Amino acid sequence: MPLDVPTAQNSTSVLETFARVRGDSEALARPLSPEDCMIQSMEAASPVKWHLAHTSWFFETFILGPHAKDHTPFHPEFGYLFNSYYNQIGEMHQRAKRGMLSRPSLDKVLAYRSFVNEALIRLIENADDETLAVIEPLVLLGCSHEQQHQELLITDLQHGLFQNALKPAVYTDARAGEGGNAPALKWREMEGGVCNIGWNGEGFAFDNEQPRHKVYLHPFELANRPVTNGEYIAFIEDGGYQDPVHWLSDAWEVINREHWDAPLYWRKSEADNQWYRYSLFGEVPIDPHAPVCHVSSYEAAAYASWVGARLPTEFEWEAAASLFPLEGRFLEGGAPFLPKSAENPANDDSLLQLYGDVWEWTASPYVAYPGFAAPPGAVGEYNGKFMSGQMVLKGGSCATPRGHLRVSYRNFFPPEARWQFSGFRLARDCN
Known part of the structure; x- marks a missing residue:
């Protein structure tokens, strides 16, 4: 595990952290149009839509898949589309072509996020102490991973909109x-x-x-x-x-x-x-x-x-x-x-x-x-x-x-x- 946290976490506080972090990502995207969320200005940057989906893929791949009984993935191709660089997981869509993914739509990605949220909350609420000791550190890892992507969402978006001759403003303060x-x-x-x-x-x-x-x-x-x-x-x-x-x-x-x-x-x-x-x-x-x-x-x-x-x-x-x-x-x-x-x-x-x-x-x-x-x-x-x-x-x-x-x-x-x-x-x- 790439983290070390106390094992006696309170599941309520873990869920609160999870809900807050997931909500923060969507709040950052809320002022944007679907077109804003699709642009990719260079290989090192990713579209907003991809960040929103990849962070959900992380929770589904490392927590729901291995630990939620009878879990069925939201979409059979999302594991391929939204894997970033985890070669042990399997093949992945080319990083330089993430901006070509007009489908799934932004609405579909947001539905994917809701699906993952509901499934993970259900898993934690129904888990026994032994299972919680395994998955709670993974949830905290996923939350910290998503916070990294919140910053990337902002910096990648700025780089993309900088290419626009209109030099648009998307935030107001x-x-x-x-x-x-x-x-x-x-x-x-x-x-x-x-x-x-x-x-x-x-x-x-x-x-x-x-x-x-x-x-x-x-x-x-x-x-x-x-x-x-x-x-x-x-x-x-x-x-x-x-x-x-x-x-x-x-x-x-x-x-x-x-x-x-x-x-x-x-x-x-x-x-x-x-x-x-x-x-x-x-x-x-x-x-x-x-x-x-x-x-x-x-x-x-x-x-x-x-x-x-x-x-x-x-x-x-x-x-x-x-x-x-x-x-x-x-x-x-x-x-x-x-x-x-x-x-x-x-x-x-x-x-x-x-x-x-x-x-x-x-x-x-x-x-x-x-x-x-x-x-x-x-x-x-x-x-x-x-x-x-x-x-x-x-x-x-x-x-x-x-x-x-x-x-x-x-x-x-x-x-x-x-x-x-x-x-x-x-x-x-x-x-």
Whole structure:
């Protein structure tokens, strides 16, 4: 199992969690048209309709099929259509062609969700204690899996609608992105030494956050907040995208091949010489005080080089973040989907916006912790097989459900990925 939770769960609380998470997904899709829910803008993204169906497939495949007596699948082909990457389960529809699935209709997918909901609730309500001890951890895994897809639903939708010449707005509370002036950038010195890294054993965790282990950190300094849009604009205007000295070799090849000259969704207006970005509130002016967002690991590292700093390792980030409460702007904030500036700190030692607003790229490759072993069976394909060619991000974003995060949480994407709400903060070695 890729999780470890107390076995004495209360079935009522598990059902409440299940109902809330399932309802949250449908609430995110409610303002959308069926056409909105079908678009797929690139292979790495999936249609909203597919996310809604795949998360139901997960519950049906890993819980209802094995554990509900006489369960009959909702549709004989849905196991093929909505499998994502679980090779041990069987063949799957091509990822790049998910946007071709005009059928099943959105109504049919929502009916599938209702079918799965009713069957799973019935299973839990009628299960004995022995069965509950087996399926409740799987339900919590499925809920956390669905929360991951809630964020992907938002980021994939934004990337798809960005291709639309109308630059449509699908949510209405644009004020959620307003903020004040960013605090001055300051450095907090961290002593280093031997630190405990990974899941501390409380509540839910994925397998890739385990086992907890010790690492040695040299003394370092960490910036008190993420890099802002205004600071990143200075990098752009100084010719940062044209100077190869700051870019890794692979990065230089990517930015020239893809003609990158600014973060994703940005454009500079010739009419007023101002920067704008596309969001799910439509196109809005760039807030210079908000954290820069939708940048790749390559761009984050290049900016860090330009200012004479570096990105923190995931271990440095986690050691520092463990000193602060898990507070920030998350998905529950009422459809924010726009990062905003940090508030002025209560004291000079504060590290701001560690959680929420933007995921923070680290300098660490996504690899296994010492002693890691993928769980047996198909569910073991969840994380372990992706431990190659990816970089770790920490902290969550304004599109991440609050209850989904822990200081030990490890997100991961390829270094060129930038359609997520990804930003960064700086680190440097102590002299």
